[in-house]
Amino acid sequence: MNRTIKHLFSLFILAASLGLVSFTVLRNSEAIKPGSDPIFKKAVYTGNDKVYKDHPLQEGEFYNPILQGTYPDPAITRKGDDYYLVCSSFAMFPGVPIFHSKDLVNWKQIGHVLDRQSQLDVHNTSISQGVYAPGITYNEQNDTFYMITTAFAGGLGNIILKTKDPMKGWSEPKKLNFEGIDPSIFFDDDGKAYVVHNDAPDKGKELYQGHRVIKVWEYDVENDQVIPGTDTIIVNGGVDLSQKPIWIEAPHLYKKDGTYYLMCAEGGTGGWHSEVIFSSDSPKGPFTPAPSNPILTQRYFGDERGAFKVDWAGHADLVKGPNDQYYGVFLGVRPNEDNQVNTGRQTFILPVDWSGKYPVFENGLIPMKPTLKMPEGVENHTGENGFFPNGNFTYEEDFTGENLDFRWIGLRGPREAFMETGKKGLEMEAFSTNITELKPTSTLFYRQMHRSFSFMTEMEYQPKKETDLAGITCYQNERFNYLFGITKKEGKDIILLQKTENGKSEILFSKNIELKNPVALKVEAKGNSYEFSYALKASEFRVLGEAVSGDILSTNVAGGFTGAMIGLYATEGNTAIPQSN
Template sequence: MKKTKISCILASALLAFSAQTAGAQAASAAKAPATVAHTALFDYFSYSGDDDIYKKVKLEGEGGFYNPILPGWYSDPSICRVGDDYFMVTSSFSYYPGVPLFHSKDLVNWKQISYILDRPSQLPLAGQKVSAGIFAPAISYNPHNKTFYMVTTNVGWGNFFVKTKDPFGSWSEPIRLPDVKGIDPSFFFDDDGKAYIVNNDEPEGKAEYDGHRAIRVREFDVNTDKTVGPEKILVNKGVHPEDKPIWIEGPHMYKINGKYFLMSAEGGTSDMHSEVIFRSDSPFGPFVPAKKNPILTQRDLDPNRIDPVTCAGHADLVQTPSGDWWAVFLACRPCEGKFENLGRETFLLPVSWTDEGFPLILEQGKTVPMTGNVKGAVRGKNVTFGNFAYNDDFSEKTLPLDWFSLRGPVDSICSTNAVPGYLSMKCIETTTAEKAVPAYVGRRIQHHKFECSSRLVFEPQTVNERAGMLLFKDETHQYLLCVAKTSAGKAVELRKTADGGKDEILASSALAKADKDIRLKIVSRGLTFDFYYAVGKGEWKLLKNNVDAGFLSTRNAGGFTGTTIGLYATRG
């Protein structure tokens, strides 16, 4: 796999990237291949972030890091440690492959090593909307059989888990859990060899109000891979049942100093999100809540604060070899406090302990800090956070792990082997407005302000054929900068896909018949997008500026993912 070129925001790094990208573009202009019928050829894909926060807030010390540690849509993080190896997963919903797996030796330097669900037999997603699919994966290690487990919910299929002895290798076929209902299952392996699954589910009887949920537990037999014995409700409603708390979910269980701790999210995944914790002498309870709950939230802060972090919750705990505790959790960074195109991101904070003996991620009333420091860690050049640059010239036989598709593999329609040095993409009838597998490969946007470009060699054959760069939130919230066939000839178009999946052409510029070599560029200024194109080696031309970025936000569109950006072709 080709490695992503990532660096912190240093002026020299950005200058190097600019020079490299310019060189790649100049070289590519000299190698324009012949067009292939009904096929778009993408020469390169470049992306560079330029967020202001990383310029005004500097890192301190060798182990310094920026929050979020995984910027862009990396929601519902779960973490475990074996020896000095940390492994972390996040939700993938209806993108394919599923459940990105990250590895670190020190909590600061993270690298994606695979996708856990990397074949169709593990990941049935047909017909599911983008915000369906895989919810809240939880990764755990059982020292008694030296096996890693990843358990999750496929909302169109049910709860299941996969396992492996080698997290750097392949994972098993799915093992379904028909007796575990609801969502957000998580394993707990006790030191006596017993195992349990905790999960979110409906309460017993009829729910008293919208959002009334419960946390349940069942014992699990690692020898038969099945649940055993009765199910029991551990928490009904939440910390303060009299206040009718909503959406108790995302549970994790731990045993610390002989006590059992149950940690869950509460309040829903929006601005009222939080993390709460309970303690018991038994995995079957009764569980008593901490007095200082919630142990993490941002809901009580001034909504007009500068550079707000919101929606904090859905956490998981991990202990370092030296005995320190840390938490990973999701939160959002709304652009200028207005909307969250980046989606829910993964943050990292140290954990303290209260006099009552409960873990505390963040004192109420305090803001999530944008920087932190892990003692003993040494920050490398290829970190996942800060302003960084990325360039792919499609010279490898397979796409790097940054890329993904929708609902299934696209090997038969997208290839880096058909035309060397290019990503070739067939114009198929499927569109990204459908709950199917379109000719689309994307990656997360990870900055409010960024610049992204690509070079396209393409000759559309029919009026329906188009190919280009796509900003994609879901089936009904998209912007496409493309080369298209029109009734009058050929043009560069900016299309907006909205409710009903129908396209509106926001801007169009005619191309000459001989114009088959086109460069496309999207510039995000945070609240707005600017769209450019260039013919051959020509200068950039503005197609349309000040296009509303909020159209793609969760606040406007809903759903659980952030915006992705990528390459797309269709004749639908």
């Protein structure tokens, strides 16, 4: 970008941070010029999981999960025939993706709840910090939607936002006066409201590591604030305190046939994850656990489940669906053949049987299957006409559209701060920061949605010096990632693959090339094996080095709460400089 445009864009960013304007993808094809800033001409992502080949959809079926890739901690609400679903986004920007459906099968992403810098500050935040466990609830009393969440950045803590129409954006956040995490809000039919959340036990009463409690507060709807002094502990530890249950969290309140129900996750978001339910005659308790708990878990099953193995199921929310059939959305993971979790925690759905006193997830206590029967009268249009795809699919982007697909995200800052789209493609301004730093970088991310996939991009680029680099990154976090890109060394163009593990970077392979534009870069994963290749001529891909392990891109190795992502990347602060060839 030329300096005048950069200055104007800086003013735009400042105005946006003050809430004076909102972000849209900029279009100025005249500003795109070859140089040290790369121009990405296209990107193609293709999923190729064996489970979908082995289980082609039959008439009246759809695939589960409904949102593949790192879309964790789902929450759902309904107004009339409209369903809205939100997920955690941590330090991704914009934050809290929101989806809409008419039938719980076909979903469209309509944007993000936190789409302005005035709403979200994750500037120097680890990727697994930021925004946790949103709740979304429609209040019939005032025809208003509420999104409540915990923001582990920017000094916000627990916040709430409102809108009359989720299609048209959300208010500024309001800080709520309580500690803890994972809040959700419940509106009773008498006009009263309550907030429930996870918290630490009272000071001096923690019994073991992982001991948590669930609290409830009365909520002032007029002033949008919890009412001081109304907090009550309604669950201590979990279903059975004598068993030392860990991480009772993600609570939701419901009311059915005059009885109040409290549903929570228990066991931690890992191998012992589950969903449990309690009942009471009052929203403030006391709550009695169901004798049938847990009502959802996959923790009892081993590796014999084969290609479609779902683990970590829990963190759920309920909604009454088509034909008055209840459904529950929840997170789960699909490990690869080496039991590594690279695709992160994904959003699943199951029908719920609530014919008895307590709800139970249908087939939620046996090994899950990759397909579900659709609700009566619903047709499967996933992947068509803007509906979110699932199963195996190919997604292509040439970056010339009026709006960039919502699946493309930034990290720690808005994507518009470093990119422009136009007739020639996507120009990315190279920041001085690089992907190993805990700062905003010039990286446009796409979630890894399959265990086996390919991702190819075509770019025009001419590095000028060793600190210039552009290409792609396979990224779990700033301490665990692969970097595959083109830079300069002693006046020669170099292509290299760098591995960063536990914060230590090493160049695995590098090669002198005669750079011709455009150049194509590709990563192809087959389970835990990742292969990086390049093409200087059309379709003539050459593997750089050899296949490498994807284990550093897994939650198991890297830790945290997110899945791997593939990023289009540029920097003027490159430190991946190979030794002289």
